[in-house]
Amino acid sequence: MSLISRGFAGRARTTSSDRLPPGQYDAGGSFPVLTAGPTPRVDIGTWDFTVQGQVDEVARWSWQQFRALPREDVTTDIHCVTSWSKLDTRWQGVSLDTILGHVETAAEYVTVFSDGGYTTNLPLEDLTGGRAWVVDTYDEEPLAAEHGGPARLLVPHLYFWKSAKWVRGLALTSTDEPGFWETFGYHSYGDPWRSQRYAGD
Amino acid sequence: MTTPTVTTAGPARRGGRLLWTPARVRSVQAETARATRLVLEVPGWAGHVPGQHLDVRLTAPDGYRAKRSYSVASGPEQPHVELIVERLPDGEVSPYLTQQLRVGDELEVRGPVGGWFVWHASLGGPLQLIAGGSGVVPFLSMLQHREAAGSDVPARLLYSARALPDVIGADRVAATDAGVTLVLTRQAPATWQGPTGRVDARLLHEHVVPPDARPQVFVCGPTGFVEAVADALLELGHPPERVKTERFGTGGGAT
Numbered sequence: 037m038s039l040i041s042r043g044f045a046g047r048a049r050t051t052s053s054d055r056l057p058p059g060q061y062d063a064g065g066s067f068p069v070l071t072a073g074p075t076p077r078v079d080i081g082t083w084d085f086t087v088q089g090q091v092d093e094v095a096r097w098s099w100q101q102f103r104a105l106p107r108e109d110v111t112t113d114i115h116c117v118t119s120w121s122k123l124d125t126r127w128q129g130v131s132l133d134t135i136l137g138h139v140e141t142a143a144e145y146v147t148v149f150s151d152g153g154y155t156t157n158l159p160l161e162d163l164t165g166g167r168a169w170v171v172d173t174y175d176e177e178p179l180a181a182e183h184g185g186p187a188r189l190l191v192p193h194l195y196f197w198k199s200a201k202w203v204r205g206l207a208l209t210s211t212d213e214p215g216f217w218e219t220f221g222y223h224s225y226g227d228p229w230r231s232q233r234y235a236g237d
Numbered sequence: 238m239t240t241p242t243v244t245t246a247g248p249a250r251r252g253g254r255l256l257w258t259p260a261r262v263r264s265v266q267a268e269t270a271r272a273t274r275l276v277l278e279v280p281g282w283a284g285h286v287p288g289q290h291l292d293v294r295l296t297a298p299d300g301y302r303a304k305r306s307y308s309v310a311s312g313p314e315q316p317h318v319e320l321i322v323e324r325l326p327d328g329e330v331s332p333y334l335t336q337q338l339r340v341g342d343e344l345e346v347r348g349p350v351g352g353w354f355v356w357h358a359s360l361g362g363p364l365q366l367i368a369g370g371s372g373v374v375p376f377l378s379m380l381q382h383r384e385a386a387g388s389d390v391p392a393r394l395l396y397s398a399r400a401l402p403d404v405i406g407a408d409r410v411a412a413t414d415a416g417v418t419l420v421l422t423r424q425a426p427a428t429w430q431g432p433t434g435r436v437d438a439r440l441l442h443e444h445v446v447p448p449d450a451r452p453q454v455f456v457c458g459p460t461g462f463v464e465a466v467a468d469a470l471l472e473l474g475h476p477p478e479r480v481k482t483e484r485f486g487t488g489g490g491a492t
Contacts, residue, residue, distance in 0.1 A: 039259055039345050041295040046303050047329045049458035059294075059304045062328060069460045069484055072353055074477045077486060086410045121302055182464055220352035234350060236254035 129171030154164035312381030369458025
């Protein structure tokens with residue numbers, strides 16, 4: 037079913053519209069913040085990043101060890117489920133390929149966990165192949181706490197709630213366990229190009 | 238055009254998918270100079286939990302679509318679904334909803350959506366609501382529900398608005414038996430007795446249910462407001478797991 041909205045023209049269609057998934061608009065210079073609770077203030081002195089769960093051995097990096105891993109610059113478009121997209125965002129961090137290269141596992145899924153208790157679920161495959169990073173730098177500046185600093189996940193090919201803020205690690209699992217928003221009716225996978233906003237989409 | 242009527246419990250779904258449903262506009266009323274209250278008749282609407290939102294989709298003649306989410310302002314006990322939409326100067330959808338939409342028009346909607354930033358009488362309390370500007374909208378639904386359900390859960394609303402004419406939901410705020418503190422940030426009448434200025438830790442300490450009463454705290458408003466309030470609540474000793482937030486930034490969740 038489709039209904040034409042009387043008198044609605046919408047914004048001027050831009051040349052970048054082929055970079056906007058269905059139903060998304062370009063947020064331009066703004067960078068909206070959406071969070072379920074207070075912003076955790078994270079002490080990098082006690083921060084670590086671990087890969088645990090279905091692994092032969094838990095892998096752990098302190099902040100200093102994490103900062104010493106090979107780094108990559110990433111320029112990418114991001115898409116929030118609330119309909120804004122932001123084009124050509126510039127990040128720096130460590131590829132998940134680098135992190136997962138230290139891990140032996142038969143797991144197929146991941147629960148990403150964060151300070152503040154946030155979790156989100158992904159197929160492990162989606163974190164590999166140069167498609168996911170743990171980033172600590174945005175626009176050449178240390179990542180601000182409200183945007184997930186000191187470090188957040190960046191998985192730009194999925195809706196941005198999958199790019200968990202304040203990330204602390206990955207728990208590898210054999211089954212797909214719904215994370216925080218996923219238990220509240222959001223889609224388990226969240227592909228913006230297929231408009232997978234809510235469960236069943 | 239015939240509209241399908243969904244009679245099953247829960248939102249309109251097919252194969253687990255939330256469906257877009259035509260809603261008829263029953264009334265369009267100025268709420269404030271910048272905000273408009275829309276009353277929608279949504280066939281098959283099976284009710285919502287206060288705090289949930291509704292997606293609205295507009296389609297241009299060339300097929301271009303724009304979708305935004307709006308918190309439901311009405312309580313589940315009210316006969317129709319009400320939204321309060323604030324017009325944003327550079328917005329795409331909000332100028333249409335607030336200035337072009339007329340009674341009798343149809344909108345496509347789907348929902349209700351969201352299960353985190355919600356409150357229902359069965360969840361108990363005490364309930365502490367903290368709103369900045371149009372962030373009060375989900376709380377209007379919660380307060381209406383609390384009263385309609387005859388709930389005796391103690392509730393307080395701390396509501397920061399720029400000036401008295403900017404107060405959204407003034408009728409509900411005036412009618413509630415919840416404790417209300419209105420804070421005016423930009424302009425207050427000469428006779429104003431209430432607090433003015435930015436909502437800070439001191440003001441929260443004076444007007445918010447204290448942490449030892451273990452309130453469920455909901456904070457909704459623009460990002461800067463929510464950041465500042467949530468930080469101050471933690472300073473005052475409210476545990477983070479009892480503070481739920483919902484934010485909208487410039488160009489963010491609802492334009």
